[in-house]
Amino acid sequence: MIATEIHLRQPDWLSDWLQQPAPDSERGRLGEVLALAGENIRRNSGGPFAAAVYALDTGERLSAAVNTVVSNHCAAAHAELQALSLAQQTLGNHTLAGRACVLVSSSAPCTMCLGAIAWSGVQALVFATTRADVEKIGFDEGPKTPAWRRQLQQRGISVRGPLLQRQGQAVLAGYRGPVYNGHNL
């Protein structure tokens, strides 16, 4: 029997987390996302990455997600792709373009999440750690264009980062779980 539905679940502990009010500054949002990445390591619920989408007008949190590649049996279950998709589920629309939003991410996007950002309708990206930081612990960014920042900006999406980079590096350094770059079993 082959699957005809994809069901991506965030870990149960995240629902409790979401009871907290959303942070009210960019620094606070990045801090929240880095704390979520750290919590995902501690709970052993996925890779050392987290992301969230916030409305730029009210500061409302429209989604938050951690990496769940292994638990959801889905190589696409990266934090950024899920945070964008969850925000679209929250709004009930395939695009976020009707509401000015920012994607805040613990790391710069891989190729797949870069594409997901371009399609999402999000207006801004803010991230903590860089390609080199992520490669240092064994993860790959994939076949990504070096001109990615400019190409997002040309599509009307502003890009800021690295910010709180040392704090982000400390989170990455604490990860001891599997590295799953496509051909690792």
Place this chain on the structure above:
Amino acid sequence: MIATEIHLRQPDWLSDWLQQPAPDSERGRLGEVLALAGENIRRNSGGPFAAAVYALDTGERLSAAVNTVVSNHCAAAHAELQALSLAQQTLGNHTLAGRACVLVSSSAPCTMCLGAIAWSGVQALVFATTRADVEKIGFDEGPKTPAWRRQLQQRGISVRGPLLQRQGQAVLAGYRGPVYNGHNL
């Protein structure tokens, strides 16, 4: 209330389709995928794109998917990303690397699906239509590196295409639905 689960459903008509035996040649597989893209247009269930994953040893169909961006309220619900994710659900593993598989797609991948291919563990990609064919009907490929074929091949993923290109172009030419490149509402 914000969403904490992403549930991507393929259209009901696809389940009936999957009762048919899988085609037993590369040409037959491409023909199946192009027929699925055409059916998605006729049924008005999504964009003019389809993809499927087949095991290279037995020819077994491990997944098939059509584009469901609008119906699933999810900009990431492209055919290729879903076909790869569904095959992983079928196998119960986040990587396809334990089983030699091919992704057959109606079009060359966008940036997001290119990244998804790199992470999926798939061994081969075969596609029908090109970037220019897709751009002709208004879709964008996103911030994609021009070196994408070589970069997949460097990761051990073979790439073949365009194949059955005219047949694929005819399918694309029949599409009259929405074009959803991120910032289109």
